[in-house]
Amino acid sequence: QSALTQPASVSGSPGQSITISCTGTSSDVGTYNYISWYQYYPGKAPKLMIYDVSNRPSGVSNRFSGSKSGNTASLTISGLQAEDEADYYCSSYTSSTRVFGTGTKVTVL
Amino acid sequence: EVQLVESGGGLEQPGGSLRLSCAASGFPFSSYEMNWVRQAPGKGLEWVSFISSSGNIIYYADSVKGRFTISRDNAKSSLYLQMNSLRAEDTAIYYCAKRGSSGSRQYFDYWGQGTLVTVSS
Numbered sequence: 001q002s003a004l005t006q007p008a009s010v011s012g013s014p015g016q017s018i019t020i021s022c023t024g025t026s027s028d029v030g031t032y033n034y035i036s037w038y039q040y041y042p043g044k045a046p047k048l049m050i051y052d053v054s055n056r057p058s059g060v061s062n063r064f065s066g067s068k069s070g071n072t073a074s075l076t077i078s079g080l081q082a083e084d085e086a087d088y089y090c091s092s093y094t095s096s097t098r099v100f101g102t103g104t105k106v107t108v109l
Numbered sequence: 110e111v112q113l114v115e116s117g118g119g120l121e122q123p124g125g126s127l128r129l130s131c132a133a134s135g136f137p138f139s140s141y142e143m144n145w146v147r148q149a150p151g152k153g154l155e156w157v158s159f160i161s162s163s164g165n166i167i168y169y170a171d172s173v174k175g176r177f178t179i180s181r182d183n184a185k186s187s188l189y190l191q192m193n194s195l196r197a198e199d200t201a202i203y204y205c206a207k208r209g210s211s212g213s214r215q216y217f218d219y220w221g222q223g224t225l226v227t228v229s230s
Contacts, residue, residue, distance in 0.1 A: 033213070034213045034216070036215075036216035036217070038154070038217075040154070043202065045219075046146075046154065046204070047220075048218050051212060051213075051216040051218070052212040052213050052215075057218065091156075093213070097168055100146075100154040100155060100156060101153065103153040
């Protein structure tokens with residue numbers, strides 16, 4: 001149950017696009033299209049942003065999009081806004097358990 | 110409106126026990142699988158445990174297997190986590206999380222605000 005690998009930090013200016021990668025193995029990301037992404041402010045309830053690789057829940061801005069290739073999933077935030085500054089975690093189903101990524105701090109410059 | 114409210118956290122000594130509760134409302138609790146997820150200070154999110162809607166299927170992370178027990182009371186719309194043999198590394202904010210409602214359902218669509226567990230002498 002090793003954590004999925006994410007970059008520790010990603011930054012961008014308002015209006016730019018950024019992409020956060022989430023690398024796993026053939027036992028998790030590479031096999032299942034059950035990738036989800038969460039926005040997290042420490043001490044608050046995490047918020048679901050993307051599920052099943054690329055689906056957005058109702059109410060989530062279409063500036064957030066997800067994709068997957070091989071063992072790596074990605075979250076792209078386009079038109080970066082100040083309110084997007086937060087921690088982001090990916091998660092994958094893996095053989096009856098779940099695993100999260102190491103987390104990425106997004107900074108809006 | 111879906112609400113998940115955790116309680117039961119606090120300060121406990123190493124080797125001690127705590128029981129966390131999660132009160133659910135706003136959805137048919139008995140129809141949904143539930144999970145516990147935690148975040149230790151300065152660390153990332155870590156999945157802890159899963160329980161099926163009826164309670165007959167249960168999974169644990171290796172880090173808590175044999176020490177923690179997940180359970181539920183559908184009549185009370187409540188989820189529980191009995192934590193025994195606590196260790197310093199169990200110090201974390203513990204969140205209950207509801208399984209997703211559409212697609213694969215292999216995600217968490219609602220989370221509580223969390224309850225802080227501190228294990229220290």
